[in-house]
Amino acid sequence: MQQEFKIVNIESVSLEQLKAATDLLIGRDYYTANELKKLLSDKDSKAASFALLNGNGDFMGFRISLAYPHYQEFVDAKKYSPDLWECDLKNVAYFKSLFLLEEVRGQGWGTKLSKTSMGVFKKLGYKKIFAHSWKESPSKSFYYLKNLGFQVIKEHPNFWSDIDYECTRCKTPPCDCTALEMLGPING
Numbered sequence: 001m002q003q004e005f006k007i008v009n010i011e012s013v014s015l016e017q018l019k020a021a022t023d024l025l026i027g028r029d030y031y032t033a034n035e036l037k038k039l040l041s042d043k044d045s046k047a048a049s050f051a052l053l054n055g056n057g058d059f060m061g062f063r064i065s066l067a068y069p070h071y072q073e074f075v076d077a078k079k080y081s082p083d084l085w086e087c088d089l090k091n092v093a094y095f096k097s098l099f100l101l102e103e104v105r106g107q108g109w110g111t112k113l114s115k116t117s118m119g120v121f122k123k124l125g126y127k128k129i130f131a132h133s134w135k136e137s138p139s140k141s142f143y144y145l146k147n148l149g150f151q152v153i154k155e156h157p158n159f160w161s162d163i164d165y166e167c168t169r170c171k172t173p174p175c176d177c178t179a180l181e182m183l184g185p186i187n188g
């Protein structure tokens, strides 16, 4: 029987569930519980962040998105390039993290979660979104962004090396993965 899935606002899942999911999918201690709480402490960012649940209510993935200027607290200003965006900073939101359990990847849910988030930002008057796509992502996260009209602005080597966490690819710190800064339109 086909599984039923639903997209719900991130508030529907507990902080403990979210912490367990980020530990599992991004790497242990990438986010502390306190950081997750801070990320979602902003009203518009919380409204634009979503979780994917299966028919039993099990947590299957999440899309955390941040509004301007809230994201500036979490992203080092040296690691993005508004001078290349051709858009007023205040009209650009940020796709912070998107991760799905392996069993639901490649079925369009990452795209759907992202479009749901974009719908919220559109209503709030945003014109564009930027993201740091994980270049070494086993599921090539670049492609879902490209399909949404995103373009690579700049490559940032060792993007996550200053975070003391166990990257699922690099295992022991420091992480030497590369981020692709990508910018896309809010359509639809």
Ligand SMILES: CC(C)(COP(=O)(O)OP(=O)(O)OC[C@H]1O[C@@H](n2cnc3c(N)ncnc32)[C@H](O)[C@@H]1OP(=O)(O)O)[C@@H](O)C(=O)NCCC(=O)NCCS
Pocket: 098, 099, 100, 101, 104, 105, 106, 107, 108, 109, 110, 111, 112, 132, 133, 134, 137, 138, 139, 140, 141, 143, 144, 147
């Ligand atoms: C990356 C991730 C969030 C994407 O979500 P998803 O639901 O698996 O992706 P979707 O099914 O919505 O879309 C993937 C698209 O990329 C396309 N794609 C994937 N690999 C491709 C390739 N090698 N060449 C061309 N297109 C490719 C797919 O065909 C699909 O496009 P389509 O819908 O037009 O067929 C998810 O796979 C995931 O959690 N991966 C591991 C964690 C990760 O990398 N997170 C992102 C960190 S930046």
